[in-house]
Amino acid sequence: EVQLVESGGGLVKPGGSLRLSCAASGFTFSSYSMNWVRQAPGKGLEWVSSISSSSSYIYYADSVKGRFTISRDNAKNSLYLQMNSLRAEDTAVYYCARDLLVHFDYWGQGTLVTVSS
Amino acid sequence: EIVLTQSPGTLSLSPGERATLSCRASQSVSSSYLAWYQQKPGQAPRLLIYGASSRATGIPDRFSGSGSGTDFTLTISRLEPEDFAVYYCQQYGSSPPSFTFGPGTKVDIK
Numbered sequence: 001e002v003q004l005v006e007s008g009g010g011l012v013k014p015g016g017s018l019r020l021s022c023a024a025s026g027f028t029f030s031s032y033s034m035n036w037v038r039q040a041p042g043k044g045l046e047w048v049s050s051i052s053s054s055s056s057y058i059y060y061a062d063s064v065k066g067r068f069t070i071s072r073d074n075a076k077n078s079l080y081l082q083m084n085s086l087r088a089e090d091t092a093v094y095y096c097a098r099d100l101l102v103h104f105d106y107w108g109q110g111t112l113v114t115v116s117s
Numbered sequence: 118e119i120v121l122t123q124s125p126g127t128l129s130l131s132p133g134e135r136a137t138l139s140c141r142a143s144q145s146v147s148s149s150y151l152a153w154y155q156q157k158p159g160q161a162p163r164l165l166i167y168g169a170s171s172r173a174t175g176i177p178d179r180f181s182g183s184g185s186g187t188d189f190t191l192t193i194s195r196l197e198p199e200d201f202a203v204y205y206c207q208q209y210g211s212s213p214p215s216f217t218f219g220p221g222t223k224v225d226i227k
Contacts, residue, residue: 035216037216044205044218044219044220044221045154045156045162045205045207045218045221046218047215047216047217047218050214050215050216057214059213059214059215061215095161095162100167101209102149102150102152102167102209103152103164103167103207103209103216104152104154104162104164104207104216105164105167105173106164107161107162107163108161109160109161110161
């Protein structure tokens with residue numbers, strides 16, 4: 001059974017940093033591109049970042065470019081999102097999602113990030 | 118950048134009724150790149166339809182997708198109580214690679 005479990009969310013002050021993790025199991029993690037997708041409270045879904053299976057290709061939404069860094073450790077079956085210079089508008093539930101080329105077939109349950117003073 | 122618009126914003130229907138949800142793109146989208154998701158309160162989204170019309174694993178056949186170009190439709194033939202949720206369409210853009218979601222359609226109980 002495919003499982004994606006996010007962790008690392010919490011309350012952080014504007015300008016602060018946070019590192020999210022996603023632990024994957026039930027599939028060959030090193031064979032799939034992975035993504036972070038977020039959802040602000042009461043709002044819709046927003047794609048944040050994507051990383052290819054071998055980390056060769058990395059892409060970001062304009063809203064986070066230069067502030068967020070996606071990475072992965074295939075030996076640990078883990079996906080990460082380093083978030084710096086956080087803003088109030090980054091407040092959201094952050095989901096990791098497995099990428100089946102052009103859509104997301106499995107999602108974690110999400111971790112809440114709150115940016116507030 | 119392709120923008121997705123979904124209509125209606127809210128659809129109020131009764132169990133057993135047919136639901137028709139629309140997703141319109143600002144530019145033509147390859148059918149292969151269009152997907153639909155269902156999200157219930159407090160839960161992660163779930164993939165329903167990919168490639169505009171292919172059902173994901175385990176999705177009941179009352180869910181169907183259709184469309185091409187700029188107009189896509191998700192149809193739920195007979196609403197079950199568990200189908201009341203928010204539905205999002207999503208497209209993949211290749212230059213540069215990115216994913217865009219529509220704003221969602223909420224299907225609630227009339």
